[in-house]
Amino acid sequence: MTIRTILLGTAAAMSIMSTAQAADAIVAAEPEAVxxxxVCDAYGTGYFYIPGTETCLSIGGYVRxxxxxxxxxxxxxxxxxxxxxxxxLSSKSETEYGTLTGVITLRTNAENATNQTALLQEGYIDLAGLRVGMQYSWWDNDRSIGTGETDVISSNQTIHNSVRYMYETPNFSAGVSVDELEERYRTKPGEGPNNVGVTGQLFGKAGAVxxxxxxxxxxDTEEVALRGILFADIGPGQLGLYGLWASGANYYYEESEWALGAQYVYKATDKLSIIPGYQYFSKISLDSNGEFTGGDAWRAGVTVDYKIAKNLLTKLSVQYYDPDNAPEQVQGFLRFQRTF
Structure with a gap:
């Protein structure tokens, strides 16, 4: 067999195979449109549609x-x-019952490289004023009297697994919450975790007040705590007045039998606010039965908020605390916070 014969035979075989495979050729699928x-502007800035859904999502947070x-x-x-x-992470979508909201807040605190805590700060579902899950209580300090740091107007943890209902209008709201109070706390002997608390709140607004x-x-303790807060826009800032009373030491408030305080948020410029504050506590001591007995205290200080740049804030707080029958002390912090 000559080389010419071999080459001609190979070419013929390849031609036959190519013809046979042409009928079964694979056609690539057209790529799907991206x-x-x-942008979802129905719920304010920062929301966007999750692709393929009608649910809007926002992502926010801060480094402090x-x-x-x-x-x-x-x-x-x-x-x-x-x-x-x-x-x-906050998600929102519309249903036949109103806006369905889901919130997840993840937080990590770090004292140093080895002493760190990671936790679920919030995780709740909200629909038509009914909210269930881990959420901030109305007793939470940061959302009560304002941006100052002088006030002590709650005790123990202010985040609970709760079921609450809130009726809201722009100038009035009313709500009730049933809270699981899991942590131990210093009140009457024998009191422990797995407690239940009930809270109710009213809010009203008329003009600048x-x-x-x-x-x-x-x-668990069968005790009541009451708190009232009043805000009024006066001059170049806002005056805040507040008072508290407890029938006996309880999870919501056990710092004193009663307390009164005031602060003023002076808005010096668009970037600078200065907040002096004062609070007086009556009967800060507890006896062996968890009842208030005696001893008073007062606390005074000043907080300075300054906006360095957009989304970059700093806060300096210096507080003086003077209790009866105990050493006074000065405490505070300097904070830098980048929000997004």
Whole structure:
């Protein structure tokens, strides 16, 4: 067999195979059109549609760094550095019952590289005023009197697994909440976790004046705590007045039998606010039965908020605390916070 014969035979075989495979040729599928993220402006800025759904999602959070000072603020040290990272996911969509909301807030606090805590700060479902899950209580300090740091107007943890209902209008709201109070706390002997509390809040606004009235009942101690807060826009800022009373030490408030306080948020410029504050506590001591007995205290200080740049804030707080029959002390912090 000559080389010419071999080449001709190979070419013929390849031609036959090519013809046979042509009938079964694979055709690549057309690529699907890419769905770009769409802005959702129905619930305010920052929301976008989750691709392929009618659910809107926002992602926010902050990084916070603090330099804290005070007697034994960290073990036997009077100084401590501390960092927090927090991310909040908020989803919203419309149903036949109204807006369905779901919120997840994840938080990590770090004293140092090895002493860190990660936790679920919030995780709740909200529909038509009914909210269930881990959520901030109305007793939460940061959402009550304002941006100052002088006030002490709640006790223990202010985040609970709760079921609550809130009726809201722009100038009035009313709500009730049933809270699971899981943590141990210093009140009457034998009191422990797995407690239940009931809180109710009223809010009203008329012109430049607004106010809150809050009541909490601790079913374990069978004690009541009451708190009232009044805000009024006066001059270049806002005046805040507040008072508290407890029938006996309970989870919601056990700092004193009663307390009164005031603060003023002076808005010096668009970037600078100065907030002096004062609070007086009556009967801060507890006897062996968890009842208030005696001893008073007062607390005064000033907080300065300054906006360095867009989404970059700093806060300096210096507080003086003077209790009866105990050493007075100065404490506070310097904070830097980048929000997004």
């Amino acid at each position: 769905e770009y993220v769409r 760094v603090e330099e804290r000072f005070g007697r034994n603020v960290s073990g036997t040290s009077d100084w401590n550095s501390w960092t927090r990272g927090q991310v909040t 607004s106010g809150y009235l809050l009541a909490g009942y601790d079913t």
